[in-house]
Amino acid sequence: MTQSQTNLLQGTLDLLILKAVGDVEMHGLGISRRIEHITEGTFQVKPGSLFPALHRMEEAGWLTSFWGESENNRRAKYYRRTKAGERQVHVETKQWNTIAGAMASALKA
Amino acid sequence: MTQSQTNLLQGTLDLLILKAVGDVEMHGLGISRRIEHITEGTFQVKPGSLFPALHRMEEAGWLTSFWGESENNRRAKYYRRTKAGERQVHVETKQWNTIAGAMASALKA
DNA sequence: AATGTTCTATAGACATCCGATAGGACCCGC
DNA sequence: GCGGGTCCTATCGGATGTCTATAGAACATT
Numbered sequence: 001m002t003q004s005q006t007n008l009l010q011g012t013l014d015l016l017i018l019k020a021v022g023d024v025e026m027h028g029l030g031i032s033r034r035i036e037h038i039t040e041g042t043f044q045v046k047p048g049s050l051f052p053a054l055h056r057m058e059e060a061g062w063l064t065s066f067w068g069e070s071e072n073n074r075r076a077k078y079y080r081r082t083k084a085g086e087r088q089v090h091v092e093t094k095q096w097n098t099i100a101g102a103m104a105s106a107l108k109a
Numbered sequence: 110m111t112q113s114q115t116n117l118l119q120g121t122l123d124l125l126i127l128k129a130v131g132d133v134e135m136h137g138l139g140i141s142r143r144i145e146h147i148t149e150g151t152f153q154v155k156p157g158s159l160f161p162a163l164h165r166m167e168e169a170g171w172l173t174s175f176w177g178e179s180e181n182n183r184r185a186k187y188y189r190r191t192k193a194g195e196r197q198v199h200v201e202t203k204q205w206n207t208i209a210g211a212m213a214s215a216l217k218a
Numbered sequence: 219a220a221t222g223t224t225c226t227a228t229a230g231a232c233a234t235c236c237g238a239t240a241g242g243a244c245c246c247g248c
Numbered sequence: 249g250c251g252g253g254t255c256c257t258a259t260c261g262g263a264t265g266t267c268t269a270t271a272g273a274a275c276a277t278t
Contacts, residue, residue, distance in 0.1 A: 047259095073134070122266080181225090
């Protein structure tokens with residue numbers, strides 16, 4: 001049975017990534033660390049979740065990428081949010097607030 | 110392209126069902142209607158989502174069921190929350206609050 | 219009988235998250 | 249330079265869970 005522990009809710013990862021990237025360019029592992037930071041340690045995004053998500057979002061046009069060099073002189077792929085990504089933040093934030101509101105309403109009963 | 114609009118976040122359905130059942134026994138469609146009500150119309154659970162979830166949760170021991178007769182004289186399967194289901198409400202509520210808190214923290218940046 | 223409504227149920231498609239695994243590139247100690 | 253640790257990206261297979269669509273049984277209405 002061994003239930004897997006902190007399952008990330010489907011659909012929240014995209015928003016977290018978009019939020020983490022912010023306005024500066026970051027590479028994959030940097031984004032991962034930043035997500036852990038801004039969620040106060042709650043979400044730890046593993047590579048197997050992160051990279052498919054990044055590729056998916058680049059495909060969708062919410063992120064652009066370019067190869068660069070990390071602060072540790074490593075080859076790293078940097079991501080930046082696009083205009084469309086900016087709009088997506090608003091869309092998904094609104095969706096999240098709707099969901100959170102509905103859940104709060106359901107739980108207070 | 111035709112993006113399917115994933116209405117419900119994975120993992121929230123179980124909690125909504127457990128909350129909807131409450132302390133009285135209800136049949137499937139009744140639970141569905143009640144979820145829509147207590148979430149103020151936000152979540153509309155379709156049969157294809159509802160029944161697999163009910164079976165899964167009965168398997169897990171959070172619900173028990175028995176055949177009865179609906180208020181419209183139809184054959185209906187009634188569900189009731191078990192002790193384990195009661196405990197699960199607390200577990201999942203806590204998880205939800207953690208997640209909601211983490212998201213709130215991430216979004217306020 | 220024919221039709222609609224209520225209620226349960228399943229199949230198939232699809233998206234996505236996770237664990238495991240892999241490999242290239244840089245750094246350091248020796 | 250050689251080996252091991254770390255940083256960084258990447259993919260595969262499996263598992264879960266939701267949606268659309270479909271189906272059928274039973275009762276009610278006409």
